[in-house]
Amino acid sequence: MRLRIGAKSDTGRIREGNEDAFLVDERMGLVAVADGMGGHRAGEVASATALEALRANVASGTPIRDAIANANTAVLEKSESDESLQGMGTTVTAGTVASGDTLLVAHVGDSRLYLLRDGALRRVTEDHSLVEELVRDGQLTPEQAAVHPRRSVITRALGVDKEIEVDLHPLALHIGDRLVFCSDGLTTMLHDDQIGAVLRRESDPQRVAAQLVADANKAGGEDNITVVVVDAVSGDSLVEHPAPLPEEVESPDPSAVDAQQGAEPKRPRARRVARVTTRALLWALPVIAVLALAVGTAGWYARRTYFVTITDERVVLYKGRPGGAFGWDPTVETVTDLRSSQLTAAQRDDLDGELTFSSRSEADDYLDRLAEGARRPSRSTTTTTVPVVAP
Ligand code: MG
Numbered sequence: 146m147r148l149r150i151g152a153k154s155d156t157g158r159i160r161e162g163n164e165d166a167f168l169v170d171e172r173m174g175l176v177a178v179a180d181g182m183g184g185h186r187a188g189e190v191a192s193a194t195a196l197e198a199l200r201a202n203v204a205s206g207t208p209i210r211d212a213i214a215n216a217n218t219a220v221l222e223k224s225e226s227d228e229s230l231q232g233m234g235t236t237v238t239a240g241t242v243a244s245g246d247t248l249l250v251a252h253v254g255d256s257r258l259y260l261l262r263d264g265a266l267r268r269v270t271e272d273h274s275l276v277e278e279l280v281r282d283g284q285l286t287p288e289q290a291a292v293h294p295r296r297s298v299i300t301r302a303l304g305v306d307k308e309i310e311v312d313l314h315p316l317a318l319h320i321g322d323r324l325v326f327c328s329d330g331l332t333t334m335l336h337d338d339q340i341g342a343v344l345r346r347e348s349d350p351q352r353v354a355a356q357l358v359a360d361a362n363k364a365g366g367e368d369n370i371t372v373v374v375v376d377a378v379s380g381d382s383l384v385e386h387p388a389p390l391p392e393e394v395e396s397p398d399p400s401a402v403d404a405q406q407g408a409e410p411k412r413p414r415a416r417r418v419a420r421v422t423t424r425a426l427l428w429a430l431p432v433i434a435v436l437a438l439a440v441g442t443a444g445w446y447a448r449r450t451y452f453v454t455i456t457d458e459r460v461v462l463y464k465g466r467p468g469g470a471f472g473w474d475p476t477v478e479t480v481t482d483l484r485s486s487q488l489t490a491a492q493r494d495d496l497d498g499e500l501t502f503s504s505r506s507e508a509d510d511y512l513d514r515l516a517e518g519a520r521r522p523s524r525s526t527t528t529t530t531v532p533v534v535a536p
Contacts, residue, residue, distance in 0.1 A: 146246050146320060147380040150176065151351030152373040155358045157330055158366030164188030165328045165371040168196045174242030174384035175203050178256045178371050180328040182302070183233030187224070191233040194220050195303050199239060208388065209241050209251045213303070213311045220304035234304035238270055238326055240375070242384045243315070248324070249390065250314040255299045256371075257332055259340065260316065261323040266341035269314055269324075273301035296333065297368075315390065323350075324375040327357070330368035334361040350374035447473035451508040452501040455485045460496065460515065462508055467499040478505070481512060487519040 148171060156163040164181035166189075179195050181188030198219035202212035216237065224230045236254025243249045250258055255274040260267055271277070275298040276290035290296060303309060323344055331340070340357065347353045354372040361370045447470035452463050460483040465475030485493055492515065502508040 146318060146377055147382050148174070148176075148242070148384075149350050149376040149378050150373065151349065151354040152371075153351075153354040153358045154371040155330075155362065155366075155369065157369050158362055160369055162186050162189060163369045164192055165330065165369040166192035166196050167326070167371050167373050168200055168239075169373060170200065171383045172385050173200070173203055174382075174387060175200065175239065176324075176326055176373055176375055177237060177239035178326040178328055178373055179235045179237045179303075180254065180256050180330075180369070180371070181233065181235040183224075183230065185229060187230045187233035188235065190223065190230055191220050191235040191304050194223050195235045195237055199237065203241060203388075206386075206388075209239065209249050210311050210313055213237055213239065213251050213253065214309055217303040217309040218307070221307065224304055234302035236273075236299065236302055236328070240316075240324070240326070241388055242382070243388045243390045245390070246318045246377075247390060248316045248318050249388070250312075250316055252312045252314065253301050253303060253309060255297075256326070256328045258314075259325040259327070259337075259344075261325070261341065261344045262319065262321070264345060266337060266344065268337075269316060271312065272299075273312075274299045291333075291336075297329070318377045320377055320379050322377040323353075324377075325353075325357075326371075326373040326375070328369060328371040330366075330370035331357055331361050331372055333368060334364040334366065334370070344374075350376050443471035444473060447471050450501050450503055451478065451505055452499045453496060453508060453511060454499045455493065455496050456480075458485050459483065460485070460488070460512070462512060464505075467501070478508075479512075481516070483512075483516060483519055488515070489518075492518070 150169050150171060152167050152169055154163060154165050154167055166179045166181065168175065168177040177196055177199055179192035181192030183191055195216040198216035199212050202215050203209065207215065220235060224233050236256045238252045238256040238258050240248045240250045240258065250269055252258065252270040253273065255272040257272065258269040260269050276285055276293045276296045278300060279285040280287055280290050285293065301310060325344065339360065343353060343356050343360065347356055353374045357372045358370045448465055450466055452467050454461060454463065460481045461477060462479040463475040464478045465473060467475065469475060502511065
């Protein structure tokens with residue numbers, strides 16, 4: 146299989162400059178469209194910087210997702226280095242030919258990739274735009290989104306943040322497939338039906354690209370318009386080093402594409418979040434179990450003993466360890482009627498050392514003996530007296 150490619154980019158009828166850019170490299174098997182934004186033509190710099198970095202990275206063997214992350218860094222660094230470029234950003238929708246006639250599509254922003262297969266047109270990418278998210282959430286209809294005043298607001302772009310989330314779509318190519326990479330200057334001017342009609346009518350990819358740009362201009366040409374048309378035709382591939390499919394991408398099921406025609410766009414983000422959550426839980430469960438066991442053991446150790454001491458001149462029985470352990474403070478079990486003044490000096494010394502017991506009954510026995518001794522106050526002194534023997 147080889148690719149036949151046609152491309153056209155146009156300023157449109159309203160804008161002063163063209164901030165879109167595209168990249169076609171048949172030998173690298175790389176195609177991309179970027180739609181730059183930013184004041185004073187900074188958008189031109191953003192889209193060109195991103196595609197230059199993308200090309201350099203893919204040429205040196207960097208996987209497409211990392212290549213886009215590096216392109217994001219390149220745009221960020223450029224905007225930070227020059228005040229007139231601050232706040233610039235760009236979309237990128239790119240495809241690289243990977244082994245097994247698979248096109249690996251990487252996508253950020255509201256440019257799009259369409260696939261025409263067996264006469265049916267479907268969107269491969271999902272717009273990262275405010276209105277499309279509202280449509281997906283059921284808060285707007287596609288008709289309302291098409292005329293929404295904030296339809297150009299995008300929710301993901303290169304050059305905004307150090308972290309970039311990239312959608313990846315592996316697409317198993319068939320002979321006869323026609324792909325269209327385009328900026329929103331095409332899709333805000335033409336409905337999918339109008340785009341599909343041109344794709345079906347015209348065979349030469351370069352003429353298709355030119356016709357779509359002309360039709361978008363006829364419809365108003367309110368934004369820059371960029372179209373890259375890629376036909377999969379029979380013949381030897383010109384791609385010199387098709388990239389291996391990255392591990393995180395499952396090999397595409399060719400029949401899955403057909404099954405999805407006319408269906409809702411895929412939701413890779415939700416799937417990825419679900420997968421990460423599941424993986425995190427699998428790791429977390431044993432950790433939680435061990436922590437719970439440790440906490441339980443510490444609690445059992447901290448709380449299993451009793452001790453008796455003098456608090457505010459009264460003999461008090463506590464549950465726990467003197468001074469507490471592992472965050473568990475001892476709690477008062479009983480405040481007895483015994484006062485420290487009723488105890489012998491030796492008993493008071495014992496209690497200063499916070500006498501501990503391994504069970505409540507042992508502690509109670511001790512308190513009973515202490516109370517009994519206190520009821521015989523002279524006992525301690527009588528032990529030293531010699532019984533008087535009558536002469
Ligand atoms: Mg645009």
